[in-house]
Amino acid sequence: MSEHEPTAVTNLDIYGSEPLPWSRPRDLLPESLTKMETPVFLGTASPDGRPHSAGIGAAWHDGEIYFVSGPGTRKSRNLAANAACTISVRLPGMDLVLEGEAQRVTDPEAIEQLAAHYAAEGWPAEPDGEGGLTAPFSAPSAGPPPWHLYRFTIHTAVGVAGAEPGGATKWTFA
Structure with a gap:
C-alpha cells in the first residue's frame, strides 16, 4: 500500500479545507499499527448481510496490512x-476507514516472513507448518491457534482529521 498512490482524490470537507494528502495517513500507519494501544477494527458481513465488527491486531509489513484470525471465528x-x-483505525490526529478485501495468505515464505515480523514486534508467532501461525498467546477475539493470516488490499480510504490541518478526504485506489 505504501507504494500505491490514489488514482482519485475527493475532498469531503464542508468547511473549505484543502484535500488531505494521502501521505499523511500512509506515513502514520507503519508506526501506529505496531502499538497495542492503537484501536483497529475489522468490519465484515455475514452471508445473510448482518454486519460484524471485531478488534484486531493489524501489522504493517512491506507496505501492506496483515492480520490473523482463527478459522472458527x-x-x-x-x-x-x-x-x-x-x-478502521484511529491514527494520531486522524480517523481512517479503509475499504477493500482480505485474502488468506497460504504461501509458506510469506507466512514465515510475517511470523518473523510479528516476533520482532513482540508477539512470538511461528509458522504452524500447515498454512497458519501459532503462538503461546493471542487476543481472545482471534480464537484458538492456529490462526489464518490475511492480507488486506485497499480499494478506498476515508480520512477525517481531528488535528490541524483539518479536513476530510476520500482516496480511491485502482
Whole structure:
C-alpha cells in the first residue's frame, strides 16, 4: 500500500479545507499499527448481510496490512464467504476507514516472513507448518491457534482529521 498512490482524490470537507494528502495517513500507519494501544477494527458481513465488527491486531509489513484470525471465528467465516471488508483505525490526529478485501495468505515464505515480523514486534508467532501461525498467546477475539493470516488490499480510504490541518478526504485506489 505504501507504494500505491490514489488514482482519485475527493475532498469531503464542508468547511473549505484543502484535500488531505494521502501521505499523511500512509506515513502514520507503519508506526501506529505496531502499538497495542492503537484501536483497529475489522468490519465484515455475514452471508445473510448482518454486519460484524471485531478488534484486531493489524501489522504493517512491506507496505501492506496483515492480520490473523482463527478459522472458527465469525470474522474468518464471514471472510471465507465474502472477502469485502473494512479496517478502521484511529491514527494520531486522524480517523481512517479503509475499504477493500482480505485474502488468506497460504504461501509458506510469506507466512514465515510475517511470523518473523510479528516476533520482532513482540508477539512470538511461528509458522504452524500447515498454512497458519501459532503462538503461546493471542487476543481472545482471534480464537484458538492456529490462526489464518490475511492480507488486506485497499480499494478506498476515508480520512477525517481531528488535528490541524483539518479536513476530510476520500482516496480511491485502482
